[in-house]
Amino acid sequence: MKVFVIDDHPLVCEGIKAILDNEDGMDLAGSASNGQEAEQSFKLEKPDLALVDLRLPGESGIEIIRRLRPLAPDCRYIILTTYADPEDVRQAMEAGVDGYILKEALPEEMTSALRLVGRGRPYFDPSVMQMMLQQPKKGDDNLSELTDRELEVLRALTRGLSNREIAGMLFVTEHTVKKHISSILCKLDLKDRTQAALYAVSNGV
Template sequence: MLQDKEVITLAVVDDHPMILEGVQRVFQPEQGVTVAGTFTNGNDFLGFLQQQQVQVALLDITLPDMSGVELCRKVKQLCPDTCVLAFTNHQERAVVMQMLQNGAGGYLLKNMGPEEFLQCVREAIQGQITFSAEVKQIMARPTPQDLKSIPPLTRREKQVLQLVAEGKTNPQMAEELSVSILTVETHRKNLMQKLEVKNAAALVKAALECRLL
């Protein structure tokens, strides 16, 4: 448990400079928190963690090189003791669950006030699962997607879905899976039919909501 005079070390990963600046303004050493580093992409942060550890990592969900969900998993593999908190505008209940399943210690929305922000970080460092107030409301009510049955996917469809989420093109997927481009296109078509979507972005969003990614 955090001692009264111990300063929490924190890092922020977000590709919006104003967010990075704002977090640094909120957290000051005299409040018991110091910002040890700010990063605009996941790979830079992972490189930093190989040299220096932090107690708390704030991750946005949408990053230039990988999703915050994927980054959370990698951070916990590299530094299991680092408490990862989502810090984002994404309000999908399924994304909250994905972060928790990947080891996050909480989920915070960017519209929260400074006092609540600081309180959530303190709760997290004490080992509690922490949510901002609006996230608590989201978690308390099921969405239509939560009540919808999840369509069964074949092993190959799951592989294609993961590659779509990684931004791979059809030729890249065909090469990686050692199948024809036509086969990849067929799997993508089947995935979009099963998840009732019309493009790749909607496919990834629906897959996250169904907890298929």
């Protein structure tokens, strides 16, 4: 798995490189201190996963991610930041990021998150999830529109389960699970399963 880091602090990039050097199957594909550098490198490297600082000098990490998506369509994105503000998390969710890690995370937490996201599952720092749980609940009316089976699927999404795992748990086909997820996203007015999982947690599902 090729990992790219976008952060304006050299020590952060060096620290992540040191962590990845000790992990099998992970390599630092490159690093950049701003969006322009990242765009130039992405065209060549086509990384599998990018760790992006939320706030860079004069730039938003979320805006950089939006610019990078067309250059590496299969790349997954994790916000790496010292900030855990609810509004920052909401903006990250709206941008469809795959993960949110705080810079205070232990090395083993980071590598676990990288592997999880690399397998297509979302990862949000536990402290971020706890913060979202403590936010005023919204959308209860929308939740009431979900069927019992859709609620089961939604709870499974909060556990990071794949469609196949959910299908096995509920004794249905993967196609049925996909239909349930599409219905959930439509009823809750959400874009993807990551947003659905965080929405569920923030509303106590």
